Amino acid sequence: MSDVLRAELVRVAGELGAPDVEFTLERPRDPTHGDLATNLAMQVARQVRANPRALAERIIAALALPEGVVSGTEIAGSVFINFRPATETLAAAHARILAGAERYGRSTSGAGRRINVEFVSANPTGPLHVGHGRGAALGDAIAALLEWTGHTVVREFYVNDAGVQIDNLVGSLWARILHQQGHEAALPEGGYHGEYLVETAERWVADRAGAVPGGPADAPPPELRTYVLQAMRAEQDDTLARFGVRFDVIASETDVYHSGKVQQGLDRLAAAGLTYEQDGALWLRTSDYGDEKDRVLRKQDGSYTYFVPDIAYHLDKHARGFDQAIDVWGADHHGYIPRLRGALVALGLPEDWFAVTLVQLVKVVRGGDEVKMSKRSGEFVTLRDLYEETGVDAARYWFLMRRGDSHLVFDIELASARTDENPVYYVQMAHARLTGIFRNAGIEPATVEGTLDLDALGPADHDLLKALTAFPDEVERAARHLEPHRITNYLEELARLVHGWYHGCRVLGEPPAVERSRLLLARAARQVVANGLTLLGVAAPDRM
RNA sequence: ACCCCCGUAGCUCAGCUGGAUAGAGCGGCGAGCUUCUAACUCGUAGGUCGCAGGUUCGAAUCCUGCCGGGGGUACCA
Structure with a gap:
């Protein structure tokens, strides 16, 4: 209904002398205000300096809508025009849910734009903690939202496998191995004290049948580096896989160095005249591009800061043809955003090419x-x-x-509580109950077909259906804002309606016309709950 | 000192980038199982949207200044 209506409102606005007026046409928060409301009269009144109430009347009079779109129109608060959909519109919306099935809620609005979503990107220095979990869930859901809205998405994980931290990791493991052999050995400053390295040390010694080359006076054996990186990565990958998160690309900082991309990136920055030498270091003029101050690229000791491979890595993403790169970062990195964006903008990338979604730490x-x-x-x-x-x-x-x-x-x-305090059970329960209806009837949901007879049903049924039809808009909005929590909010509200409907509207055993239409409604509701949960990577169980 | 995020019911949080009488869950109080799952439902109480200004038809939402909480201001990653 909204597309037809919006187009017609635009036409009428033009007729009234305000062709380019901006207005909203949306579902009011309060359902008693109709199903769609517009502030068009107020907006036009502003432009043409006329009485909004009179304009609203003229707008309604000028609307030429086909039969079966709108069943009621009213003016409220002399500012809003409320519309109620005709039953034909609602029945058609229901038919679209069944026809869309597991694809209902998807759209092509992204037009195939290629988006790289980088998330987790944990340092390979230990097991993933809870904060990584939040990033994993969020990044995966953002990627899913973008896929649902017709974007082409690559999920990517960047491994910081270079730098001092890895030396500390290797040193820490070596100390644990020496402990194992009965030696005294101190963990390096800035080393890793976790129990997991004790286990890794035991495994390494066992793998080599106890033959440990060197002692406390020696440097760690060179092969220890690859060993510990692989062990940490394997652990992280397994944790993520069990969590239902998979990546299309695992990128590595070491590779960025070895591929020559770091040098290429530096050359590009220098060629653009963006760098200068001072105090024996090489600096980048990020302050010309929104950063608070210039940043060091190459330290006095000749090594690069992590900033350099990060620039090179993001340039590489751009070179791989992505229309946008979205990084999911912990909030403690927020100060780093202007710096990286500044560098990318300085090299000619569009301001909004690089976007960051921050996740606050988890308590x-x-x-x-x-x-x-x-x-x-x-x-x-x-x-x-x-x-x-x-x-x-x-x-x-x-x-x-x-x-x-x-x-x-x-x-x-x-x-972990299996009680009503836990929203996930509440939502999953809605799906299980809807499935239960079909199980009790001894029929497959997919075999219930035909047109919904809304005249056979009551207001509670209508309200449930209206909530179902809002799903595609919610997905669209959540994708636009990169905010999956809008979907959980929607699902909880929908689940509330489903439970209420289940309680108040019996399906099986009702008169045939009612039973048939409620089965059709239950099938649609089950579909939408399932689609919402699936989008978030959460199971939609048939029984609980 | 400066920068970023947050501040909404007792608690945890929504509030659709400016709309109508600010919502939900939990907790409190009260009611309801002969009924497709009570892991549920219904009712009820609970608010100076941190404070003060400003912008306009209209502000929890936008702008300014304060107050409070968190984070950040490396030639670490």
């Missing part, structure tokens, strides 16, 4: 007591620990419930 509590996390001390809750306790569905859903830039309190006890 983990267990029944009210905070669980401290520190990779250094090694006392932390890993992502794996978390979802093994709560289940993958609950963990993913909890990470997505809140806006990325709001602090998240993750109560392990609450998230």
Whole structure:
């Protein structure tokens, strides 16, 4: 209905002397205000300096809509014009849900634009912790939202496998190996104290049948580096795979160096006259492009800052043909955004090519007591620990419930609770109950076909259907803002309606016309709940 | 000192980039199982949208200044 209506409103606005007027046409928060409302009269009144109330009347009079689109029109507050859809429109919307099936809610609005979504990108220095989990759930859901809206998406993970931290990692592992052999050995400054390296050390020694080359006086054996990087990466990959997150591309910082792209990037910056030497270091003029100050590219000791490979890496993403790169970062990196964007803009990339979604850190509590996390001390809750306790569905859903830039309190006890305090169970339950109707009737949902007879049904049925038809718009909006929590909010509201409907509107055993139409409605509702959960990477169980 | 995010019901948070009487869950109080799953439903109480100005037909939403919480301001990654 809205497309036809919007086009007609634009035409009428032109007739009234305001052809380019901006106006809204949306579902009002309060359903008693109709199903679609527009502020067109007020907006036109502003431009042509006329009485809004009179204009609203003229607009309504001038509307020429086909039969079966709108059943009612009214003016409210002398500013809004409210529309009610005709039953034909609603029945057609229902038919679109069934026809769309598992694709209902998808659109082509992205027009195949190629988007690179980079997320998690954890350092290969230890197991993934809970904060990575939030980034994983969010990045994956953002990617899914973009896919649902017709973008071509690549999920990418960047491994910072170069730099001092890896030396510290290797040194830490070497110390653990020496401990194993009964030697005294101190962990390096800035080293990693976690228990997991003790286990890695045991495995390494076992793999080599106890033959450890060298002692406390020696440097770590060279092969230790590849070994520990592979071990850490394998652990992370396995944790993510079990969490239902898969990547199309794993990019590595070392590769960016070896491919010569770092040097190419530096050459490009220098050729554009963006760099200068000072105090024995090489600087980039990022302050000309929105950053607070210029940044060092090459340190006095001749090595590069991590900034350099990051620029090269993002230039490489651009060269690979992406129309946009979206990075999901922890909020503690926010100060880094203007710097990287500045560099990319300086090299001629569009301002909005590089976008960052920030995730605030997660506070983990267990029944009210905070669980401290520190990779250094090694006392932390890993992502794996978390979802093994709560289940993958609950963990993913909890990470997505809140806006990325709001602090998240993750109560392990609450998230694993199988009670009504846990929204994920509430939503999944809606799906299970709807499926239960078909199971009790002994029929497959997909075999219930035909046109919905809305005249046989009541207001509660109509309200449920209207909520179902809002799903595609919600997906569109969530994708535009990169905010998956809009989908969880929608699903919780929909689940509330489903439970209420289930309670108040019996299906099986009603008069044939009612039973048939309610089965059709239940099939549509089940589809939309399933699609919403699937989009978020959460299961839609048939029974619980 | 400067920069970024947040501040909405007792608690956890929504609020569709300016719309109508600010919503939900949990918790409180009250009610409801002979009925397709009570992991549920219904009712009810609960608000100076941090504070003060400004912008306009209209502000929780936009602009300014304060207050409070968190994060960031490396030739670390």
